[in-house]
Amino acid sequence: MGSYQRVMVIGAGQMGSGIVQVAAQAGCNVVMQDIKEEYTERGKRTIATSLSRFVKKGQLSEAESTAILGRITTTTDIGQAETAQIVIEAATEQMAVKKEIFKKLDDIAAQDTLLATNTSSLSVTELAAVTKRPEQVIGMHFMNPVPLMKLVEVIRGLQTSNETFAAIMSFAAELGKTAVAVEDFPGFISNRILMPMINEAVYCLYEGVAEAKAIDEIMKLGMNHPMGPLQLADYIGLDTCLYIMEVLYDGFGDSKYRPCPLLRKYVAAGWLGKKTGRGFYVYES
Ligand code: 3HC
Secondary structure, X not given: OOOOOEEEEEOOOHHHHHHHXXXXXXOOEEXXXXXXXXXXXXXXXXXXXXXXXXXXXXXXXXXXXXXXXXXXXEEOOHHHHHHOOEEEEOOOOOHHHHHXXXXXXXXXXXXXXXXXXXXXXXOHHHHHOOOOOHHHEEEEEEOOOOOOOOEEEEEEOOOOOHHHHHHHHHHHHHOOOEEEEXXXXXXXXXXXXXXXXXXXXXXXXXXXXXXXXXXXXXXXXXXXXXXXXXXXXXXXXXXXXXXXXXXXXXXXXXXHHOOOHHHHHHHHHOOOEXXXXXXXXEOOO
């Protein structure tokens, strides 16, 4: 039996639904919350599709898949945080939105409930400071696609207690993930290294050094990356990539993090990658 039986996840998007899935697969009862029912419904469909892929491969039985889905409930009411032992926030990557959520969670949740954020680059320390329990706030940065990726980057805010840190490291292990701890600086480790690589690939395209497909082929075949950087950017979402570059640029004040103008242009056009059907590549619906 894991340490947390009642888990709540705020946000039913790509990351949120993935976190809900792995927690339910680990045996937790999970509440998936989002602001609209259509979002939680879409989240549930994403989970069902992912589970069906595991069933097809014989890694899960139909009965297990049904039981996992049975451990998931959905709501639009953040008030359900009242009974959660741990809440993982995976809402929109905007500090103002996250702060609002953390203030509400701090009011609603029981005193000993831990509050984790799946932020990909924002300050955990700043987020923790809006609560009256900053020592119980921590970053749990999952990777996309959550059901397949082994890593959880655990980010200690300045005020995070050793108890919270230890509890989250074991919880991540219970979810079947490998937790790696880092300190709280912009982009942490994962996105501080990944995003400048993606941004540089966009610069190569912008400067006409090579076409998108060639850039990706070089990184796939030459570096053994599972996806090329532009393909990965489309997969992550170009808006997310741009946003993280802005966080790095603002946070360090160093011109080496300046976002490529072509990345800005694609985002301005609404070419956000796979989710909108067009990014560096065009996708069939
Ligand atoms: N659930 C269950 N199974 C899934 C799945 C999901 N969500 N997504 C893919 N799969 C399965 C497929 O069914 C397939 O199974 P099979 O091999 O038995 O047929 C297998 O995974 C491989 O899928 P595909 O054949 O479609 O494609 P790939 O071989 O390219 O693998 C991938 C997909 C695992 C996503 C691989 O390309 C990969 O590892 N890419 C890099 C991902 C990465 O870098 N993620 C980190 C992004 S950065 C991030 O998340 C941080 C954030 O803050 C921005």
